[in-house]
Amino acid sequence: MSSIKIELRQEDVNKIKEICSSFRNDPQELINVLHKCQEHFGYLPAEIQEVISDELEVPLAKVYGVVTFYSFFTMTPKGKHPVSICMGTACYVRGAEKVMDEFKKELGLQVGQTTKDGKFSLSSLRCVGACGLAPVVMIGDKTYGRVAPDDVRNILKEYE
Amino acid sequence: MEKVKLTIDNKPIEIPKGTTINKAARQLGIEIPTLCYMQLHDLNIENKPAGCRICVVEVQDRRNLAPSCATNCEEGMVIKTHSTRVLNARRTVMEFILSDHPKDCLICPKSGNCELQTMAHQLGIREIPGEEIASTSTYRKDTSPSIIRDLDKCILCRRCEMMCNTVQTVGALSAINRGFMATVAPAFEQNLEHSTCTYCGQCVAVCPTGALTEVDHTPDVLRALADPAKTVIVQTAPAVRAALGELFGMEPGTLVTGKMVTALRELGFDYVFDTDFAADLTIMEEGTELLDRLKRHLNGDRSARLPILTSCCPGWVNFFEEYYPDLKDIPSTAKSPQQMFGAIAKTYFADKINVSRKDLVVVSIMPCLAKKYECQREEFSSDGNRDVDFSISTRELAAFIKQANIDLNNLKNGEFDAPLGESTGAGVIFGATGGVIEAACRTAYEIFTGKKLERIDFTELRGLEGVRAATIDFDGLPLNIGIAHGLGNARNLLDEVRSGRSQFHAIEVMACPGGCIGGGGQPLHHGNSEIIKARAAALYNEDRGKPLRKSHQNPFIIKLYEEFLGKPNSEKAHHLLHTKYFDKKKKIIVKQ
Incomplete structure (x- = not known):
């Protein structure tokens, strides 16, 4: 289980309940409810899933099953500067994997993890439509093209 | 109904539209192999995720092979179930499954009874191409009080x-994750112990591999038997005698009561007793409680809530403690027969034979995995000494008998020891759905009306319908009885109780489909519900053959009350034979 233990405030619980009731607490709407909750909270820790399970009367194991099935859903909060490395075909053949390895090394993270200080998170994505710039890295809204492993340290310096 | 004509392996068949290919084939006597598909016809249970792809068949003029469990028959189809293309595909699928499966069959608890092993053998798999480069997924092994999850073996x-x-x-x-990491697990991959699991064991009962098995307590039992300082006694649940024979090649429904007793004696138990005796005792306590509540209710006492729910089944107790804690004062407070037996054995019987309770080891043979958890509940022990020390399943007993090289088939019939081995037919039928409430009716009727019950067989309470209702005439008072087996069916009845719509005076619930005869600790039925029906018939047969068929006629029960307990629901009986329930609903902690 890769989640951070959190305690929900009453207003958070109310927000989740509000989202559930906006979908008539319909168990069929589980995925939509999860989308809305992640949109609001940024991620879906266990505690949020528990409230959703109770409200929609869907077994908690099922909720967790759906969250872990779709790569879009995440149980860890994204960092302040989310780092995404494109692993699409064009980027991959131009060395995205080596770039990814360098980010892993520099940040001490695996894909899907966030640094302890909450500053950076690491993920991979599939094609941002800028194949001419391969390999492509995105940090927040900013795009970096033709990234080589040697560039990684300098790129991260911009965010210190 | 619209019908379609097609041929399967050159045999023509006409069948209702909407029938799947595997079912049509079965009608022709063709068993298409499968690993995931399972149907328990009489219990309305079907699993067809079309996940294993072993059951693929070739449909003429279709590009892809079709999974026969999830493809409907269509007009004019020409189907081949064992063309070379099909056989090659099956082999390839099987090789892929095996490439990510441990090869420790020699010491796997499922060995010899594993559907995957059987299928590998049937398909003649002798090597797994590319095995040396195939990666294998590994998961943490999870051991709960009753069930072991070894997901490396999950297919x-x-x-x-x-x-x-x-x-x-x-x-x-639930199925979690995807791709290579996909498996089946509780929420957040917690241990079963921290999930909503009731230990009913039905997952174990249907698992085709060694991924889900029971916690084996036979080594503990063996240690106790080997200890000269211990007096070791055993109790056997009613459903065990109707199923044990299956594991020794006997026809389903063969009663092996006498042979089982002899086998247990040969294994070295000092006394061989019967849980059926405790079932009779349960009826005395639960029946008295029912009549008491009924009378108070009829007299307008608002605190006497009805319906009363049976409490023999530990899976069911776990279920309502988790999901219906608001109704926890409705079930009977009577302990289950297993625990009543333990309580009497470690007090009354220990005194009789002059053995201290810590030197008396009580073992139970149960068709059930939840019983393992039940006997470990804190409230069922005294100064850390359990009333029932170990509970082993029908399957574990069979393995134990085989270990000891005892040939069950050729054993002479033995008799249970006195006094905790005496029972009536009412105790025997506890093992089948409807049996507990039928036994209760036999006794409650005579006590309530003061008249002799002429018709002992309440056939209206029997059967395999998931939820059943019957009205029994208690000499002018119509008593409404509800019966559910399978926890989903029980949930329906409980929702009615919660909303105040329930018209029942008493409800019997057994967690497992079919009752204890279909329990999670029984020989595997491999999807054949005829086996469950045969076991039920065996119990009703044994009941019919008993000279005494009403619990209150059991001479030892009468003596036990005279000598020791006083009368049913007395203070002493309450102390020893009754329990209470807890709110075990998982709570969300909210910071204000």
Whole structure:
């Protein structure tokens, strides 16, 4: 289980309940409810899933099953500067994997993890439509093209 | 109904539209092999995720092979179930499954009874191409009080998930993750112990591999038997005698009561007793409680809530403690027969034979995995010494008998020891759905009306319908009885009780489909519900053959009350034979 233990405030619980009731607490709407909750909270820790399970009367194991099935859903909060490395075909053949390895090394993270200080998170994505710039890295809204492993340290310096 | 004509393996068949290919083939006597598909016809249970792809068949003019469990028959189809293309595909699928499966068959608890092993043998797999480069997924092994999850052996057939969610509505297990990491687990991959699991064991009962098995307590029993300082006694649940023979090649429904007693004696137990005796005792306590509540209710006492719910089944107790804690004062407070036996054995009987309770080891043979958890509940022990020390399943007993090189088939019939071995027919039928409430009616009727019950067989309470209702005439008072087996069916009845719509005076619930005869600790039925029916018939046969068939006629029960307990529901009986229930609903901690 890769989640951070959190305690929900009453207003958070109310927000989740509000989202559930906006979908008539319909168990069929589980995925939509999860989308809305992640949109609001940024991620879906266990505690949020528990409230959703109770409200929609869907077994908690099922909720967790759906969250872990779709790569879009995440149980860890994204960092302040989310780092995404494109692993699409064009980027991959131009060395995205080596770039990814360098980010892993520099940040001490695996894909899907966030640094302890909450500053950076690491993920991979599939094609941002800028194949001419391969390999492509995105940090927040900013795009970096033709990234080589040697560039990684300098790129991260911009965010210190 | 619209019908379609087609041929399967050159045999013509006409069949209702909407029938799947595997079912049509079965009508022609063709068994298409499968690992995930499972149907328990009489219990309305079907699993067809089309996940294993072993059951693929070739449909003429179709590009792809079709999974026969999830493809409907269509007009004019020409189907081949064992063309070379099909056989090659099956082999390839099997090789892929095996490439990510441990090869420790020699010491796997499922060895010899494993559907995957059987299939590998049937398909003649002798090597796994590319095995040396194939990676294998590994998961943490999870041991709970009753069930072991060894997900390295999971083939994702999802039968357990179907049982846990669709049939039992427990929702402890779900498919999680995707791709190579996909498996079946409780929420947040916690241990079963921290999930909503009731330990009913139905996941274990349908698992085709060694991924889900029971915790084996036979080594503990063996240690106790080997200890000269211990007096070791054993109790056997009613459903065990109707199923044990299956594991020794006998026809389903063969009663092996006498042979089982002899086998247990040969294994070295000092006394061989019968849980059926404790079932009779349960009827005295639960029946008295029912009549008491009924009378108070009829007299307008608002505190006497009805219906009364039976409490013999530990899976069911776990279920309502988790999901219906608001109704926890409705079930009978009577302990289960297993625990009543333990309580009497470690007090009354220990005194009789002059053995201290810590030197008396009580072993139970149960068709059940939840019983393992039940005997470990804190309230069922005294100064850390359990009333029932170890509970082993029918399957574990069979393995134990085989270990000891005892040939069950050729044993002479033995008799249970006195005094905790005496029972009536009412105790025997506890093992089948409807049996507990029928036994209760036999006794409650005579006590309530003061008249002799002429018709002992309440056939209206028997059967395999998931939810049943019957009205029994208590000499002018119509008593409404409800029966549910399978926790999903029980949930329906409980929702009615919660909303105040229930018209029942008493409800019997057994967690497992079919009752204890279909328990999670029984020989595996491998999807054949005829076996469950045969076991039920065996119990009703034994009941019919008993000279005494009403619990209150059991001479030892009468003596036990005279000598020791006083009368049913007395203070002493309450202390020893009754329990209370707890709110075990998982709570969300909210910071204000």
